[in-house]
Amino acid sequence: MREDHHHQEAAAQTSVFEQNLSFKRQLLQHVFENALESIIVTNADGIIERVNPAFTHITGFTAEEVLGKTPRLIQSAKHEPDFYRKMWQQISRTGQWSGQVWNRRKSGEVYLQWLSINTLTNHHGQITHRVAIGHDLSGQRMVEQDRMPFTFKDPLTQLGNRQLLTSRLEQALAEAQRNKIRVGLMVLDIGRLKPVNEQLGMTWGDDVLRQQARIMQAAVDEADTLVRLQGDMFAILRHSKAEDTTMGHLAEKLLSLLGQPMVLADQNVVCMQPSIGIAIYPRDAKEPENLLQAAEYAHAMAKREGRGRYQFVDEQQHRLHHRELIIEQSLGHMLNTGLVQGVSLHYQPQVCSVDERIVGVEALLRWTHPRLDMISPAEFIPVAEQSGLSVRLDRWVIEQVCTQLAAWREQGMMPPMVSVNLCAQQFSQADFCDWLMVTMARFGLPHSLIKLEVTESTMMDQLDTGINMLQQLRDQGFKLSLDDFGTGYSALSCLHWFPLDELKIDRSFMVEACESSRALTLLRTIMQLAEQLSLSLVVEGVEQKEQLELLEEFGSITVQGYYYYKPMPASELLPLLSLCSKGPGNSTLM
Template sequence: MTRAAFALLLHTSSSIRLLVLALIGLAGLGWFVVEAGTSSAREHLRYARDLREIRQVDAELGAAALARRLGLAEDWHGADAHLARMGELLEDLGRVPDFLTGSEMAAVRRQLDHYTALQIDKRTVISALRVLLDAPPQNGGAAEAEADRLLRQLLALQTAREGERLVESYTDGYVASQTRMNRHRVLLVLAALALGAYLLLTALRLRAVSLTVSKAHADLQEHAAALGRAEAELRLYATVFTNASEGMLITDAHSRIIAANPAFSRITGYSPAEVAGRSPALLNSGRQDAGFYRRMWSTLASRGKWQGELWNRRRDGSIYPEWLSITAVPGEGEGADGQPCNYIGIFSDITERKEAEARILHLAHHDPLTNLPNRALLNDRLSQSLLQARRDGRGAAVLLLDLDRFKTINDTLGHERGDSLLLEICARCRRVLRDTDTLARLSGDEFVIVLPDATTADVSADTARRILDAIALPCRLGEHEISITASIGIALFPRDGGDESTLLRNADAAMHRAKEAGRNGFEFYTEDMNTSSLGRLLLEHQLRGAAERGELLLHYQPKVSAADGRLGGFEALLRWQHPELGMVAPGQFIPLAEESGLIVPIGQWVLEETCRQQRAWLDAGFDVPPLAVNLSAHQLAQPDIVATVAAAIECHRLAPGLIELELTETMLMRDVDRTIRTLVRLREMGVRLAIDDFGTGYSSLNYLRQFPVNALKIDRSFVSDIGSDGAEGKIAAAIVGMAHSLGLDAVAEGVESEAQRAFLQMHGCHQLQGFLIARPAPAREIERFLSRRA
């Protein structure tokens, strides 16, 4: 190694060390920025939370004292708890966040001291009021007057206003600290940018040094291998020409063939001897015109090379596609005028590639299962149909078809049978449609039909009816014969949209309206559909985080014994108190939660809140029966559902028998084997299980015997059928009898009349639930209900 190369190496090592040190410094700056922001945010959240809570506790303390004075509270337990919490919060607020400056902290502490003094005064007044109210009644008029005076003195204390001032004092300090922190961050960012620039300059210097060293090394190697490389190249060229898989031709300056390799013979069928001295034009297939070859020779003359795709003819007359590259070899030596002395052509047979491209193109535009056009090809065909309709001044229609309850078939019979059903549906639709119509599959069980010349709505309606009739015919899948229906939404061009996306979107909205109308039908698009869909979308967005914002709450509806009216349990019912819309009906937001997947975290909140409320009632001394919680299908499908239920029960120190889970028939039948395993584990834990809305699903008696449940809940639709004379109650009576034969409790929902109660009691129903017994109510009203029954 030369002395210059050694010096370069030493310089490179030194630069690498500097680069590493700079990277460590940059990482340290980043850590400092992140850590400083995290610490201040954590302290701010703690202090702000305590400020909010102390104001709430102060208000509740005054309310508790007022309630005791007015006789609304029987003891001072509530006031004592608020006084204790007030002391804890004052002590906590004494730890002012250290990101404030000395003067800011002093201002907060001064205000806190003033607030603390007022709280001490409030505590003194409450103590005096307590002594006066708890003392035996003496001199009633004077005592009452003194109590009123103390209460007025308590209410006159400006603790709420001083609490606001304390918040303002802290807020001023916090805003100032954030301003300082942002200023420091800007300085740190500038330092980081300067360090980054230094890193960039160092990297560029390293690259320049590396290139210099590499070039010196390459020069040495090149001088050593020059002679050997020339000899090896000659042998290599001969080997490549002979063994190449591509066909090769060498011609003279007049395009006469002077050499051809074996691959040329294998591809074209001509031997080298047959083509020697002839022009490559003997391979011409005639598919390219004379203009094509003029452009090819013009490019060769100007650039010295040409490549492209063309079609040639083999010796046996068959035509094939090939990729051809031609290079002009200029003459060398004295007398050469720069004109080509040879041409070298290299080509390959691309028949297989062309076939593969055709297959890929087909797959890119067609659904792999049904071979129908996919979304990409649909958009192209729909665009062409709309273009033709505009040009001819006529209409077109887009029909969006979605199979009803197809997921149930997939879940119960398997995806293979589901695919067979899709293929049968496609075949039926093709028989109804014309050759000019387009049938495409968007995804899953969703299809789109384009009618390019639907001049009137009647044409679209007639097509939709014939498709629905064809789909509704029974279909045999293996040993099963099933019937399925579909819902179709129709959007007309140009009335319902002038482009592809608008028509598809409006047809989708109409399809959803058809499903809401009862399925197995079709609907034309109207403008109010998108408005309704937008409302559902906004409501779904607002539902996210509703639990965290405290908007969700539970109401509880009692269940009583049909025989003697004793309380047998409660069902927890979810409610949404929207800040603007008020109380949102469960039928509006629970389906949205199920469709969007929000039902899983919401269901978790309901389970946790139910367990918490059960523990609160037990701690208050109430003898509370089991609380029932509705479990959604999404929750039951979670692999950790058993562990989730066990954790909620254990966290609140409940006996498992105090929690009952209600599941619908349809939910239980989705994956029977897995469901049975899950239910067995829940029962082994001690949790009660009930089948909700029994009679509206499709469970078989064989499976029903295997489900380890405790009760069947009769759907309210069967209870409402019971007339004033007990008529039309046959299904309810049959379910009660079935429950008795299986050793299960029968619970009737929706009991609203004495006639229904008498009928169910006569047939041996175990428990009743409904407005006749009690309406769902919040926890506080339930506590009064429990107190009256104690």
């Protein structure tokens, strides 16, 4: 009886086990048949044994068409052989792999898929099967765009927008880095949209944008990402095979198509003039934002060279442009936060040629950048002017000079007159004169301690406002100097218009006067003219004794240059000022 009972228990357990196993098989079959992801099951040799309905729905291949074959059937030509070699190396090593893959539907259409491959083994550890589960990212993205039109879709053209490009670009570069492939990015504008908007109205401008978007959509590959950035600006992301030749062919095709005459609904005919910039990963940039910036810069270069053309990134120009951006951002950060990194004022003494007294100093900016090292003023001053930061930079310099002058006075020094350069944009600031006087009063300084230097070109560009402002400043006791005389317009006939105290002769005159009798004659003429106009003279760039001897015939004039002193920090200038405070003729040469 007991033995029969054991047999009954064992039979019951076997029945339950078989029922559970049957249920699990039914469950797995249900999941297999109804999964939204494509599933491929191969044997150990890579021969397809099963596919699910989702595979047929996504690829267009029926089970009968693929059974007994290998997954190479759906491979696209977008990956290099090295991509698959590395994939199988990882599968052999770890038993699994996952990542983005470009595959091909039966129709020939290429689509992006997230693929996960896992290896199955028996209880002896022998490989029996491999299972590949694929998520159709192209379909998923279309669903996402339909559900979130304001996030990823441009409402006017129905293309993707900048947010979509940012998302796709990050994914594309991550895949490109992993698989050592190139990615291409185009930035283009259709050109001449503004005249269409102004002459025909924005309704027709929108019509042009929609038509051009459809033309581009038909011209690019199915796997490319086409988005509208803003206005008439578009971008095309090519996820692989982004060689210069293929990108160039696409650019030429787009220029031809987009440049064709367009007939609008009111029968107006318009002709656009597109321009295209092209950047390639990893050659031109390795980060998404930098690659977009490089393509935008190349586009700007294409427009500058003339419309109806495309331009790859000029590596040297792009490096210079990137450097300028770093300089601009650093200057802006300094002026906005007051956090100064490596920016300081140096002072170059101005010396009387007869008794070698220091009669003044010029404040000069010096910058040791944390990333770019030493940056010349000849490089960062133009960047400040082009970016609109020069007005604030001038005022920052003046405040630093006032701080230093006040410190010297507190130390019992008799501070020298300090020359400060003004940018052209300062003359368009109606409050500058008032601001300067308030600043000087805040530090308790007389106006006579500041000399303001302006260039010839600045004065000629800002003739009316410049003369009025200079007169205001001079009436308040500030000294005024015309800097770099001889390098700009050299408008001798206009000198009497400007309320000046001083002419500052550019160093190039000094160099040429030593080599040419005609240049020396011109220098004498300028000296005589300055004397007749009651203007004092400063000669820049005196670096050799021969140059100084050449100036002896002109009597007592002020010279500035490396022969006497290089620009130096205020701490090094202090001992020289101490000597000067004890009386004339005591300064020593450096």
